[in-house]
Amino acid sequence: MPEPSTTATRPTPTGVIHDIGYQRYEGARLRRRHVFGALYLHGVRTTFGFGRSAKAKIFPWLVVGIVTLVAVALAAVRSQIGEPVATYAQFADSMSWLVLFFVAVAAPELVSRDLRSGVLPLYFSRPLPRSDYALAKLLALVTALWLLLGGPQLVMFLGAAFTTKEGMRGVWNELLDLLPGLLYAGLWAVVFASVGLLVASLTGKRAFAAGGVVAVFLMTTPIVGVLSILPSHTANELAGIASPSTLVQGVGIWSLGDLLVEGDPGEMMIGGFGPVYALAAVLLVAGATALLLARYRKVAS
């Protein structure tokens, strides 16, 4: 029942409000899936500062610039000496500190800002369920982190693929190296995003949230240090579980083996506890996500 535009000629008491008829909306109303998608894309754009002020773009793109530069440098060196300087997984490992700082800025940007400004009632008074809000934000952060690590890995791959001397076979082998690297980058992304977003969702103050995120990842490293010098061999091998970063590395060592450590196991020894590390990682992500959902069941009601 399309209503005719009622072009009222009656003057209103105030000059500011103009009389151009109101039109009812008769077009499509999208379902939950699409709304979730819109919020997710909005989140991914937010983490990179799109649709926001120039100031908000500085940090994300600084980090993107650094990781890309490192990847280009690695690809260039490799094309010269014909030998990979670092595997894809090792690249992800060494960039993890930068990713951590990226999370510390992006996670508060995604959730703390909304808490602070009180905009959540405007979301929750719409059909979108609360859990969709939290999950869309989480997925957006995972995607952003994965792009942050995966993008440069792709640059390294392209560098290697174009300079390989073994033709298509060389490209194929390179691809087989890249895929585990991308998966490993995904693991970093999921762990960092779930923990980081949970911490950031606890406060509306962005500075506190950023500090909190960094603290959770950095404060747990000394625990790993202490555990790894205990006289017990088992304690040493399980030490990595105590911190998210070393937990991810542990899973990497177990699943990727020489793609990550190449003969030299370094100081990270996980012994036969690989599956324990994997299980701990799954539990950490699941637990953080569950707590995040619980947080959004309560907040702003």
Add this chain to the structure above:
Amino acid sequence: MTLIATQSLTKTYGGRVTALADLTVAVEPGIIGLVGANGAGKSTLIKILLGLITPTSGQVSVLGIDPTADPAAVRARVGYMPEHDCLPPDLSAAELVTHLGRMSGLPRTAARERASEALRHVGLYEERYRPVGGYSTGMKQRVKLAQALVHDPDLLLLDEPTNGLDPAGRDAMLALVHRIGTEFGISVLVCSHLLGEVERICDTLIAIDGGRLLRADHISAMTSATDVLAVEVSEGTEELAARLAALDLPVARDGRLLLVPLADDSTYDLILGAVAELNLPLHRLDQRRHRVAELFATRELSHA
């Protein structure tokens, strides 16, 4: 069709604090004023209507849908303007309203079009591209109203839309709400603690106090029952009271004042006539401006 219906609606927090008690009300589409003092349960009622909180007991239906059973269906057809500040300062009004339009399920282009339409209807033009942080309170209230309007709801729930506005801003906001209710064909539930404010624009009035229903009626019925003329004479108050009573006017005393229910314009003439006949010095004769508190006062008077 009944717009909003509640049946013995009760909400208690932690078993002790009662926000709503046994509220039964049914209203038709139109502009509905919901009045009550701060803490009377207005916001609680709105949140129950939105399905944001579940009532402790009782039934509720909005647009024929039960918000406790299918909150998404209700929210798709309802626009909500919260009382408190809820706008991110660094976004422009256009970006924010477009984004929230998409959150209501509008496709990208439709959201952008409807956002600028909604902002135009509330009276924001070029300024909609500036960050909200630099807006005046009046402009912020308009943005809040625009975001409630962007998805073309059938019902608007406005929680204290005139909060923090100066008198001119209040008038403009009330005129806007009135226009939405009459010309846009959208029903509006407008919450306020100022009866004098909402009674100017609404067709139906719901008055609650301490979570209980005081009255729910058409505004015409309500005002005819509550409008009272206050008469004050310097001397001879007793004589005047007797004379007015003799004229079949139900007079009540309130200190030095005589209160006479205002039936129509002839009530003025009768009182003035009586004062003139008795040759009394008339101090004042005015129609009482009523606030929620006076809804009680006049009720007690009518019992007396």
